[in-house]
Amino acid sequence: MKQVQRLLDQLQPTAPAEVVCIPGSQEPEGTVIVFTGSFNPPTIAHIALLKQAQHYALDIYGPAHVYAAFSKRTVDKEGVERPVLLDRIMLLRDILRRRLPAVGILLFNRGLYVEQAQAIRQSFPKVKRVLFLMGFDKIIQIFDPHYYKDRDASLEELFSLAELFVVPRGDSGEKELAELLAQPQNKRFARYVISRPFDAAYRNISATQVRQGGVSYEHEAPQEVRHFIHRIRPYAPPVKRLDGTEQDIYQEHLAYLTQHIGPVS
Incomplete structure (x- = not known):
């Protein structure tokens, strides 16, 4: 945890695009597939998507690092x-x-895919091909001019460095993706987008639902996540004691980490 926190401390969002591997992850080379997310928390859908990406990559590109x-x-x-x-x-x-x-883990200092593609290319010269794995909501975001000063220039730069590996959700996902790519402003970028179906069993699972709990929570989160939520209570309000005071178990967890490894982020 100290090593990972040191890496996080080094990554500054205002600095030029940068990426690092966490300890234990293989350095990227050849074809790489990158699934960027908040993972708050990781769900069985996240794990299934990474697993499917391994199989799809092998079928399409041969050996690849995910x-x-x-x-x-x-x-x-x-x-x-x-x-x-x-x-x-x-x-x-x-x-x-x-x-x-x-499957390894990468840490970026910047949030836009074009910035992350730049960071990978600059930091790992042995990488030959970069694909960003995502759902349909993310590709809508990528084509939205709201996120750019000059959308087309940014997309041209992105697609000079990387491609998109889209896994649509729902029965209408493929049709929605085709319609998005057929729009006049997007047509010229369509050849950089690859699509593969996602197992229907995972299509309606979301991290938001896991955070909120509910009847499906136990089935949508891996055992490790369920244990973390029960033990640390990151999404729960403070517990009221009999004397009227409150106990925030997650804040106590953060205080413990700060005491042993320093400020955490």
Whole structure:
């Protein structure tokens, strides 16, 4: 945890695009598939998507390295505070070690895919091909001019460095993706987008539902996540004691980490 926190401390969102591997992850080379997300928390759908990416990559490109990735600045999720990034990284690392040991973890300082592609190309010269794995909601975001000063220039730069590996959700997902790519402003970029179906069993699972709990929570989160939520209570309000005071178990957890490894983020 100290090593990972030191890497996070080094990554500054205002600095030029940068990426690092967490300890134990193989350095990227050849063809790499990168699945960037907040993983708050990791769900069985996240794990299934990474597993499917391994199979799809082998069928399409031959051997490829697959990575989950976090950013110090996640676009449209800048307000996420609990659990802290260190906890989410360590939780996903533990899950991957048990279930998908060949999948590594990357850390970025910037949130846009074009910035992340730049960072990979600059930091890992042995990489020959970069694909970003994502759902349909993310590709809508990528083509949205709201996120750019000059959308077309940024997309041209992105697609000079990387391609998109899209896994649509729902029965209408393929049709929606085709319609998006057929729009006049997007047509010229369509050849950089690859699509493969996602197992229907995972299509309606979301991290938001896991955070909120409910009847499906136990089935949508890996055992490691369920244990983390029960033990650390990152999504729960403070517990009221009999004397009227409150106990915030997650804040106590953060205080413990700060005492032993220093300030955490």
